[in-house]
Amino acid sequence: MKKFVVFFIGLLILFSCGEDKKIDLPKTENLKASIPEIIYEFGYKLNDYKVIKDTIKRGESFGIILDRHHVFYPKINKIAKTIKDTFDVRRVRAGKPYMILAKKDSTEKAQVFIYKDSRATATIVDFQDSTITAYKYRKPIKVVEKEIAGEIYSTLSEAMDSLHLNPNLTYAVADIYAWTLDFYKLQRGDKFKLIYEEKFIDDTIFVGYGKVKAALFNHNRKDLYAYRFIPDSIKGIPEYYDEEGNMLRSQFLRSPIKFQYRVSSRYNLKRKIAYYGRVKPHRGTDFAAKVGTPIMATASGTVVESARRGGNGNYVKIRHNNIYSTQYLHMRKRKVRKGQYVKQGDIIGWVGMTGNTSGPHVCYRFWKYGRQVDPFKQKLPSAKPLKKSLKPAYLKFINPLEEQLNNIPYPEKKAPESVKILAQN
Structure with missing residues (x-):
């Protein structure tokens, strides 16, 4: 009986001790917080390096940056020479962001240099091993x-x-x-x-x-x-x-200015100059635009004249074939030279006020068989049409696109201000 009492008392003491002594187990969220997030960027695990992000300052060079991060000049010269075909270190520009991946030890020596060409692309120079490499990286x-x-x-x-x-x-x-x-x-x-x-x-x-x-x-x-x-x-x-398979592109652009212009004077053989009170034909079309606006070749061809002369000021003339030629007058500056071949849409100069002109514009002149004509009254040749053999495939290709376009709603009409005021009253 005494043995049983002693055993019972021992159990009570054991349980009472168990109630007083609580073991604090770590919470799940605390465990998660203690595990560092693994970060990858540009193909590197950034957790393995000391990461330094900065922007190239005026007067800084590739060498100055690496030297500041404990890479010495013999190694810098070797890097520059090895990667010159991929990355010319002399062309780093002020204002461009870069990233240094350095050792995570007391030396903090740079291992990788990442030059951000744009938001989507970068040049990576890796010199952490005996092999030096440089390559372009494009973000997905x-x-x-x-x-x-x-x-x-x-x-x-x-x-x-x-x-x-x-x-x-x-x-x-x-x-x-x-x-x-x-x-x-x-x-x-x-x-x-x-x-x-x-x-x-x-x-x-x-x-x-x-x-x-x-x-x-x-x-x-x-x-x-x-x-x-x-x-x-x-x-x-x-x-x-278009919807019938006709190519939108033609042999000539409608204008030598992209779209920010106004036609200030049209081709007119009976134009009367008010100041002199006499008729002086205008054999060109004037496209008024801001000084410095790019002027495009309206069709591909060879530059036959690029000069500054008299009332024309700076001008360029292009021969497109044995039928058509075009001329562009009053340029601020010419970009092409005589004998140069230009493609349709190439910039050949910029709008100016050289020669006889009262405001910034380009006078566009158009020749057909050696005679100046009004380009807007000519039936100009189109580019090559879609081959008949391709038309069935083309029509099948555009069918869902046409349906998609037709289902896009136009914006709702805006009420005139007068209507809005009446509605408020």
């Missing part, structure tokens, strides 16, 4: 298809800007319709729709536009379709065609 780009519709109230630029679209997309649209649409004649109420691509890195950082896959411009109540299509899979050069 996510391409997202977008749809947009807009209405013209003043200019294409203002309409695109109101939709918070980058000017680069405006230029792309202007290039697509450069042969078929006179942007000077856009009217209030004209509308457009676009199917295009936007590019992102890290899912959220916008790095530019991709392809404009399809477009629709409603001008003067007429629909002008444009579809991107590659007619030759070997050459891989895209062109834009």
Whole structure:
């Protein structure tokens, strides 16, 4: 009996001690917080290095930066010589961001230099081992298809800007319709729709536009379709065609200025100069634009004249073939020389006021069989049409795009200010 009592008392003491003595186990979230996050960037595990991020200052060089991070000049010279075909260290520019991956010890010696060319690309110089390497790195780009519709109230630029679209997309649209649409004649109420691509890195950082896959411009109540299509899979050069397979591009652009211009004076053989009270023919078309606006070759050809002379000021003349030639007068500066071959859309000079002119513009002159004519009254040759054998495949290709375009709603009409005021009253 005594033994049982002693055993029972021992159990009570044991349990009472167990209640008083609590063991604190670590919480799950504390365990997670204590495990460092593993970070990879540019293909490197950043946890293994001391990471230094900075921007190149004025007067700094590749050598100065590495020297500051404990790489000595004999090694710096060896790196520069080894990688010169991939990366010219003399071309590092002030303002560009860079990253140094250094040793995680007392020396903190640089092991990798990462020069950020752009938000999407970088040049990586790795010299942590005996082998020195340099290569280009491009961050994975996510391409997202977008749809947009807009209405013209003043200019294409203002309409695109109101939709918070980058000017680069405006230029792309202007290039697509450069042969078929006179942007000077856009009217209030004209509308457009676009199917295009936007590019992102890290899912959220916008790095530019991709392809404009399809477009629709409603001008003067007429629909002008444009579809991107590659007619030759070997050459891989895209062109834009309408809904019937006709190429939008023609042999000549409608204007030597992209789209920010106005026609200040047209071809007119009976033009009367008010100051002198006499008739003086104007055998050109004047496109008024700001000084410094780029002037484009309206078609491919060979420069036959590039000079400064008399009332023409700085001018360029291009022979396109045995039928057509064009001339561009009053340039601030010429970019091409005699004998040079230029392609359609190449910049040949900039708008100025040289020669006899009362304001900044380019006087565009057009020759046909050696006689100056009005380019807007000529039936100009188109580029090569889509081959008949490709047309069935093309029509099948554009069918879903056409349906997609037609289903994009135009923006709702904005009520005039007078209507808004009446509604408020």
